[in-house]
Amino acid sequence: MHDVIIIGTGAAGISAALTLKQLNKDFLWIGPKNLSYKINSAEKIRNYPGLSSVSGKEMKEAFIKQINDMGIEILERQVTGVYDLSTHYAILCGQDTYEAKSIILGLGVETIKPVEGEIELLGQGVSYCATCDGFLYKGKEITVVASSKEFEHEAKYLASLASKVNYIGLYKDIDMNLTNVEILKGMPNKITKENKKMKLHLKDSIIESDGIFMLKASISPAVLVPGLEAVEGHIVVDRNMKTNLNGVFACGDCTGRPYQYAKAVGEGNVAAHSVVNYLNILK
Numbered sequence: 001m002h003d004v005i006i007i008g009t010g011a012a013g014i015s016a017a018l019t020l021k022q023l024n025k026d027f028l029w030i031g032p033k034n035l036s037y038k039i040n041s042a043e044k045i046r047n048y049p050g051l052s053s054v055s056g057k058e059m060k061e062a063f064i065k066q067i068n069d070m071g072i073e074i075l076e077r078q079v080t081g082v083y084d085l086s087t088h089y090a091i092l093c094g095q096d097t098y099e100a101k102s103i104i105l106g107l108g109v110e111t112i113k114p115v116e117g118e119i120e121l122l123g124q125g126v127s128y129c130a131t132c133d134g135f136l137y138k139g140k141e142i143t144v145v146a147s148s149k150e151f152e153h154e155a156k157y158l159a160s161l162a163s164k165v166n167y168i169g170l171y172k173d174i175d176m177n178l179t180n181v182e183i184l185k186g187m188p189n190k191i192t193k194e195n196k197k198m199k200l201h202l203k204d205s206i207i208e209s210d211g212i213f214m215l216k217a218s219i220s221p222a223v224l225v226p227g228l229e230a231v232e233g234h235i236v237v238d239r240n241m242k243t244n245l246n247g248v249f250a251c252g253d254c255t256g257r258p259y260q261y262a263k264a265v266g267e268g269n270v271a272a273h274s275v276v277n278y279l280n281i282l283k
């Protein structure tokens with residue numbers, strides 16, 4: 001069992017990881033190795049102390065160098081659930097479980113709100129995780145809604161299993177040129193289920209299939225962590241970044257506005273120190 005698991009490799013998670021490493025603590029860090037797409041996408045950052053004008057790409061390269069220089073590893077998985085086992089927490093990544101005494105959530109903020117029926121049908125035909133649930137749809141027809149280009153490799157994996165993929169990419173320059181993939185246009189607004197068939201409702205049409213994958217970087221925190229207090233999609237924290245769950249801390253955009261790097265790294269640092277205090281009290 002780990003002392004701490006950090007979820008998220010954006011600015012908040014990076015700051016928490018650097019601080020825990022500096023304090024010589026045991027932790028597992030889960031998220032994309034390529035860090036957050038938000039870091040990469042900023043054209044120019046002018047309000048980050050010490051860096052007068054950097055692009056998101058330059059900032060990302062600097063973060064990656066620092067992570068490598070400190071010898072910190074990232075486990076590239078998507079967390080699909082965090083469960084309170086009363087003495088510690090179980091973190092689910094598809095079929096695999098990791099355990100920790102405490103958790104730091106640096107999840108970012110969900111930019112694409114769940115459509116009607118999405119949360120209610122999660123695990124009953126709707127999935128957020130290609131690698132976890134893809135095998136359930138071997139030889140079947142599925143619908144994939146991808147929020148950004150970074151999910152194309154997951155969608156291609158799904159296409160290698162499914163008989164047909166109806167693909168909706170909510171971004172430009174879609175590159176999904178596979179024989180069993182049909183690219184469709186439209187903005188999903190509702191999901192329903194009838195006679196075991198899943199229906200994705202667009203403005204003027206309905207796509208019917210056996211399963212729907214909603215691929216996006218951030219999942220609503222209260223869905224990811226049952227029992228976690230959140231208001232309007234933001235995790236409720238105190239000044240120590242403590243949530244309503246014992247041993248669970250949160251930092252960065254997921255705790256609320258302003259959505260800024262400086263706030264995220266500051267909160268990541270506070271969360272790491274708070275976790276250390278928490279672990280000391282546990283002893």
Ligand SMILES: Cc1cc2nc3c(=O)[nH]c(=O)nc-3n(C[C@H](O)[C@H](O)[C@H](O)COP(=O)(O)OP(=O)(O)OC[C@H]3O[C@@H](n4cnc5c(N)ncnc54)[C@H](O)[C@@H]3O)c2cc1C
Nearest residue numbers: 008009010011012036042078079107108252253259260261
């Ligand atoms: C185009 C653009 C320009 C911007 N410009 C500026 C600027 O100039 N100045 C400024 O201060 N801010 C700017 N921002 C805002 C800044 O990018 C964010 O405030 C910052 O990235 C927040 O960091 P974070 O770590 O809280 O969240 P994020 O950067 O969103 O990182 C969240 C991380 O959590 C991971 N994650 C989420 N759920 C899971 C899960 N279930 N399992 C595993 N990993 C998960 C994500 O993949 C990601 O790695 C800009 C944002 C954008 C989009």
